[in-house]
Amino acid sequence: MRQLSQAERQFLTTHRVARLATVDAQGQPFVVPICYVFDGTAVYSALDEKPKSVAPMQLKRVRNIIADPHVALVVDDYSEDWRALAYLQIRGQAVLVEPGSQEQRAAIPLLRAKYVQYQAMAIDQQPVLQITPEAISSWGAVFTARS
Amino acid sequence: MRQLSQAERQFLTTHRVARLATVDAQGQPFVVPICYVFDGTAVYSALDEKPKSVAPMQLKRVRNIIADPHVALVVDDYSEDWRALAYLQIRGQAVLVEPGSQEQRAAIPLLRAKYVQYQAMAIDQQPVLQITPEAISSWGAVFTARS
Numbered sequence: 001m002r003q004l005s006q007a008e009r010q011f012l013t014t015h016r017v018a019r020l021a022t023v024d025a026q027g028q029p030f031v032v033p034i035c036y037v038f039d040g041t042a043v044y045s046a047l048d049e050k051p052k053s054v055a056p057m058q059l060k061r062v063r064n065i066i067a068d069p070h071v072a073l074v075v076d077d078y079s080e081d082w083r084a085l086a087y088l089q090i091r092g093q094a095v096l097v098e099p100g101s102q103e104q105r106a107a108i109p110l111l112r113a114k115y116v117q118y119q120a121m122a123i124d125q126q127p128v129l130q131i132t133p134e135a136i137s138s139w140g141a142v143f144t145a146r147s
Numbered sequence: 148m149r150q151l152s153q154a155e156r157q158f159l160t161t162h163r164v165a166r167l168a169t170v171d172a173q174g175q176p177f178v179v180p181i182c183y184v185f186d187g188t189a190v191y192s193a194l195d196e197k198p199k200s201v202a203p204m205q206l207k208r209v210r211n212i213i214a215d216p217h218v219a220l221v222v223d224d225y226s227e228d229w230r231a232l233a234y235l236q237i238r239g240q241a242v243l244v245e246p247g248s249q250e251q252r253a254a255i256p257l258l259r260a261k262y263v264q265y266q267a268m269a270i271d272q273q274p275v276l277q278i279t280p281e282a283i284s285s286w287g288a289v290f291t292a293r294s
Binding site for chain 1 (some may be wrong): 173175179180193218220223227
């Protein structure tokens with residue numbers, strides 16, 4: 001897999017919301033907005049709801065990933081000036097990293113640094129979704145500019 | 148399938164961008180932002196690129212839908228006040244409606260009315276993606292408010 005370019009990395013780390021596509025046990029797609037962080041290697045997303053409505057492990061995105069780890073994630077800019085449209089898509093595999101694991105404990109402070117909202121939420125008591133990129137594609141002038 | 152509530156219909160028709168998840172021939176998810184209209188029954192999306200970079204029928208979303216018509220679409224609001232987060236997800240099946248068909252000819256003016264950008268683009272020369280909802284889910288205070 002190629003690495004993220006500098007422009008792609010900046011786009012990914014500065015955006016606040018991504019949309020995560022998963023596939024259910026019947027092979028049908030499912031897509032929801034998520035908050036996330038990127039640590040330079042993987043994307044992490046907490047399993048809370050905001051506010052919590054179902055138990056984290058019962059979330060459909062979680063059940064889907066347990067059935068099939070393949071996911072796709074998109075971060076994008078919409079503008080009425082269509083020359084400014086842009087998106088970055090990451091395809092890869094997702095796993096749940098459990099509370100107490102090194103990866104989960106590293107992800108929690110990154111999530112709380114990016115989203116102060118998480119500082120009052122017990123996301124450390126839950127698994128975190130870890131998405132390892134396998135393919136990267138991007139589109140839009142922001143990614144092709146020379147500057 | 149249940150009908151869209153009035154709040155869901157308003158949310159869908161007033162937003163400018165959705166994210167469309169498809170599944171490729173290997174069963175792996177794919178997700179991109181799209182422009183769209185809703186005519187009260189189906190969602191329609193033009194097959195241009197902005198600007199065009201590959202032939203419409205070669206777009207991966209199109210190849211995926213030909214291989215597997217199941218799609219999922221999400222429209223959402225992000226806010227730093229997480230009490231204002233909201234999303235509407237539509238799952239269903241997609242088909243290409245061809246230039247000259249009644250459905251394609253009805254969709255083109257709706258797309259050009261919602262997006263003036265399309266008035267200068269020959270979207271009428273291309274098929275349009277028609278997504279028929281089969282399942283609707285929404286989340287967020289905007290959908291549960293009594294007003």
